[in-house]
Amino acid sequence: MIFIDSHCHIDGEAFDADRDEVVERARSVxxxxxLNIGTGNPHGDDFRKAVAVAESYENVFAxxxxxxxxxxTYDDKAENHLIELVKSSKKIIAWGEIGLDFYYxxxxxxxxxxxxxxxxxxxRELNLPIIIHSRxxxxxxxxxxxxxxxxxxxxxxxxxxxxxxxxxxQDVLEIxxxxxxxxxxxxxxxxxxxDAARVVPFEKLLIETDCPFLTPVPFRxxxxxxxxxxxxxxxxxxxYGIELEKLANQTADNFVDFFELKID
Ligand SMILES: [Zn+2]
Ligand SMILES: [Zn+2]
Numbered sequence: 001m002i003f004i005d006s007h008c009h010i011d012g013e014a015f016d017a018d019r020d021e022v023v024e025r026a027r028s029v030x031x032x033x034x035l036n037i038g039t040g041n042p043h044g045d046d047f048r049k050a051v052a053v054a055e056s057y058e059n060v061f062a063x064x065x066x067x068x069x070x071x072x073t074y075d076d077k078a079e080n081h082l083i084e085l086v087k088s089s090k091k092i093i094a095w096g097e098i099g100l101d102f103y104y105x106x107x108x109x110x111x112x113x114x115x116x117x118x119x120x121x122x123x124r125e126l127n128l129p130i131i132i133h134s135r136x137x138x139x140x141x142x143x144x145x146x147x148x149x150x151x152x153x154x155x156x157x158x159x160x161x162x163x164x165x166x167x168x169x170q171d172v173l174e175i176x177x178x179x180x181x182x183x184x185x186x187x188x189x190x191x192x193x194x195d196a197a198r199v200v201p202f203e204k205l206l207i208e209t210d211c212p213f214l215t216p217v218p219f220r221x222x223x224x225x226x227x228x229x230x231x232x233x234x235x236x237x238x239x240y241g242i243e244l245e246k247l248a249n250q251t252a253d254n255f256v257d258f259f260e261l262k263i264d
Contacts (some may be wrong), residue, residue, distance in 0.1 A: 001245040002032040003233055004252040005226040006180045007097075007131065007160045007208035010036050010060075011046075011053040014212040014223055023057050026226035032252065033059040033263050034226050035208075037097050037131060037160075039067045042078035047085055054091040059263055063094035063131055065123070071107035071115035079122060086126055093259045095123030096131025097160060100144075103136040113140065120148045123155075129258070130157035132177070138164045142171045149175050156258065161210050162196060169196040173204055178258060180206035183216030183224060186235040194239060202240075207232050207251050 005026070015022055026034065036054050040046025047064050054062035064082045066074045086092050098119040100112050107115075123130045134141040149157070159172050161182040169179055179200045185193050209216075209232070211224035216231040230248075237247035256263055 001030055001248045002252045003030050003207070003229050003248050004255045005031055005034040005209050005211075005229045006158065006206040006251075006255055007037055007182070008034050008211045008226050009039065009213075010034065010211065010226065011038065011050040012212060015225075019053070022225050022227075023060065026229075029227045029230050030248070031226050031229060033061065033255070033261070035061045035063060035094070035255075038062060038064045039070070039097065041070065042066050042073055042081055047082060051085055051089050051092060055089060060091070061093045061259070061261075062089065062091050063096050064092060065094075065096040065098045065119055065131065066115065067097055068099050068101040068112045068116065068133060069104060069106035071112045074115040074118070079118075083122070083126070086128070093128070093261070094131050094158070095119060095126065095128040096157075097133040098123075098130060099133035100137035100141050101133060101135045102140075112137075113144065116144060117148060120144070124148075124153075127155055129155050132157055132159050132172075133161070134159070135163060138168050142168060145172060145175050145177075158206060158258075160208060161214065163193065164196060165192060166196045166199045169199050173200070178204050178206050178254060180208045181232060181236065182208050182210045183214040183220075183228065183232050186217040186232060187220075197236065197239065202250050203254060205236075205251055206254055207236065207247075 038047045038050030054060045156176045158178045215224035237244040
């Protein structure tokens with residue numbers, strides 16, 4: 001049985017002191033691969049570090065893209081930096097996380113929207129799948145994805161840390177997205193998330209930690225890490241009424257197939 005953490009941030013400072021142990025712990029419970037999502041300032045070293053971390057571990061992959069929080073920092077220079085990184089490393093398999101976050105509003109909404117569209121187009125030029133972050137902006141997100149991605153050449157993408165309704169899940173599935181659930185699906189009050197989980201076909205399902213955030217039950221309150229993806233998998237297996245092994249292997253296969261990877 002293998003697990004894949006489809007979205008983590010192990011390049012972050014939270015892991016500087018014990019990154020090797022964190023990766024080792026993940027491996028020891030069967031987490032075979034991880035996708036490390038680069039975030040931060042595209043005018044500094046943040047993305048270089050994210051890629052370097054992926055380069056230094058087997059089956060740890062990376063994505064680059066400017067988070068909606070940092071949309072106001074996105075310009076030609078930032079874009080060129082990220083494109084250069086993509087060209088420099090085979091470990092970079094996606095563009096993101098990009099999208100809209102109207103909960104925190106760290107960047108003005110009109111800037112978030114403009115930068116979101118621009119990055120989708122850049123990713124598409126590079127033929128990279130996109131990783132979407134959407135919080136309190138679900139209608140706007142779906143509308144933009146419909147406009148930018150509803151053609152046959154769309155490479156596909158992942159709705160990460162899915163937080164929408166069943167209806168939104170259906171909408172994005174139709175456009176060509178996989179849906180990834182994080183630890184918050186295990187939270188007591190997450191009934192609407194579980195309604196969404198019910199409509200996702202198994203072959204479109206992924207699991208993630210989004211660590212160091214969103215620690216699943218029973219470790220809520222602690223720092224999250226990739227080995228904890230097993231708890232989200234256990235929760236979902238029980239929710240769907242299937243064996244853990246089936247849930248784990250199916251979500252791992254979905255990831256490997258989607259990114260056309262070879263993982264041994
Ligand atoms: Zn996110
Ligand atoms: Zn994230």
